[in-house]
Amino acid sequence: MIAISSRPRLIGQNWVTISFASTLYLYPILDLLLADVPKHWHPELRLGLQEALVNSAKHGNKLDPSKKVFVRFSIVQDQYWWAISDQGPGFKPPCKSNQIHRQSGTHTPENYCDEEKECGRGIYIIYQVFDYVEWNSKGTELMLCKRVRNNSRLPLGALTEINKINNVAL
DSSP, X not given: OEEEOSOSOOBTTOOEEEEEESOSOOHHHHHHHXXXXXXXXXXXXXXXXXXXXXXXXXXXXXXXXXXXXXXXXXXXXXXXXXXXXXXXXXOOOSOSBHHHHHHHTOOSGGGGSOTTSSXXXXXXXHHHHOSEEEEOTTSOEXXXXXXXXXXXXXXXXXXXXXXXXXXXXX
């Protein structure tokens, strides 16, 4: 069951909150979260949001169906914001904000977990997809933002689609 707090599609006015029991079946939730995002950004943002939601449900809530994942989302001009939180014990993120990684040059998959664990790729993907990534101090809430503006880079995979339209071989 998905619970929605207010009418979706309020641009820049309110945060809409949805909550759902911990699950890996995220298709309808992702559809809701991307409803007002320009279509050509859907594949990239779906991947990033899916990684964040899976981390909350699987690692945060341990897939306990009695625990919920909460997502607040809002649109402010050309910025799409999502705040994802879980009811788990929290974790120590690789760093509090993506700005540190981008400035220091340590923005590689190897820096997201130790070699003995099979993890970290999802966090790396999140940092690649979103323009703003920040965890709260407990590691139970993740704030994400994607800027979609005319002078921003094209979505990943867009060049392939443009070349198909123009019949250009890669």
